[in-house]
Amino acid sequence: MFEIDFMSKAASELILNPDGSIYHCNIRPEHLADLVITVGDPDRVEKVSQYFDSIEFQTRKREIVTHTGSLNGKRITVISTGMGTDNIDIVLSELDAVANINLETGELNPIQKELQFVRLGTSGALQKEIPVDSFVLSSHGLGMDGLLHFYEDSLMVRDLDMEEAFYDHSEWDDSKPVPYVVKGSTDLLELLSSDQTSLGITATACGFYGPQGRKLRLVPSPENINDVLANFEFNGHKITNFEMETSAIYGLSKMLGHEALSLNCIVANRALGEFSKDSYKSIDKMIQYALEKLTN
Structure with missing residues (x-):
């Protein structure tokens, strides 16, 4: 993790609500578990927490819904981010602040927490052989959104060789943000892998329509x-799917010293023009799969 100075943060930088909670996420340190499941859809938070043995805390502000509870003795926070890397920048930054900054003084805590972020998202497959309703784990996030370029430490967490290979392969338009690549957590990948998952690079777009070729x-x-x-293709890695959050989660997490991995439910196959006939059922199966892997 990189050393960051929070000693003199103004109220305009570390913004709190009247109750002392962080501004957008609306939570205090006691509300945050070390294992954090992120979902895009606010309604999906309850779809995850319904499987908890108990729920100790719930809050909502705008599209950010948070439930913290326990399953099989494991404390978990599930939080919605909304769509897009701009929202990820807010949620990941604020969750790290709650974990690692004294919100009363603005000073860095003497002992830094390492959080685990697991994204449970929906995605469209780019390879014909990846069927709808299947699960893909993201070995890397390929960001086409530009977010990481606004942080000085991004070069220290990016796979520059893969970036260069993609830049050359794609004949990238220099008027667009330079693509960046960040590897996901090896430990979480091992934990969540099985014969029910496939593996690949997840491309992250800055929009749903034009940026994803619609x-x-x-x-x-x-x-x-x-x-x-x-x-x-680079060193045996192929881009398997398209979505709007993973690259930012990987980049911010790694810069801040956290672990992160995305598990994607494939609801569409873009190469074949197919869409899941029952995406809600498939998403629920993904949720149950992830919770079993994470708590047993």
């Missing part, structure tokens, strides 16, 4: 982004 009235640029991604 064409309604506006024409995406480039129009063939899905083919560009699907045809990339």
Whole structure:
């Protein structure tokens, strides 16, 4: 983890609510477990916490819903982020602050906590052989959103060789943010892997339509982004799926000294033009799978 100075944070930097909770997430240190499950959809928080043995804390502010409870003796926080890496920047930064900064003084805590972040998300497959309703674990996050370039330490956590290979392969348009690549947690990958999961690079876009090659009235640029991604390979790694959060979770987590991994339920296959006939059932299966792996 990199040393960061929080000694003189102004009220405009470390923003708190009147009750002393962090501004957007609306939680205090006692509300946060060391294992954090992130979901995009606020309604999915309850879909996860319904399997807890007990729930000790609940809060909601805007699209950020938080439940903390226990399952099989393991304390877990599940929190919704909303969609996009901009929201991830808020939630990950604030959760780290709750864990590692004295919110009353703004000073860094003498002992730093290492959190585990597990994203349970939905995603579209880019490879024909990955069926809808299956699960993909993200070995790496490929960010096309530009977020990490706003942090000085990003070069220390990025896979620069894979970035260069993708940049050359894609003939990347320099008017767009430079792609970045961050590897996920090896320990969490081992914990969550099984014959029920496949593995690959997850591409993270800054939007749902044009940035992911969807064409309604506006024409995406480039129009063939899905083919560009699907045809990339580096040291045996292929880009398997497209979504909007993973790269930021990986990058911020690694810079802050945390572990992170994404487990994706494939609700669409972009190469085949297919969509799940019962995505809610598949998402529930993913939730149960993850909770069993994380608590047993």
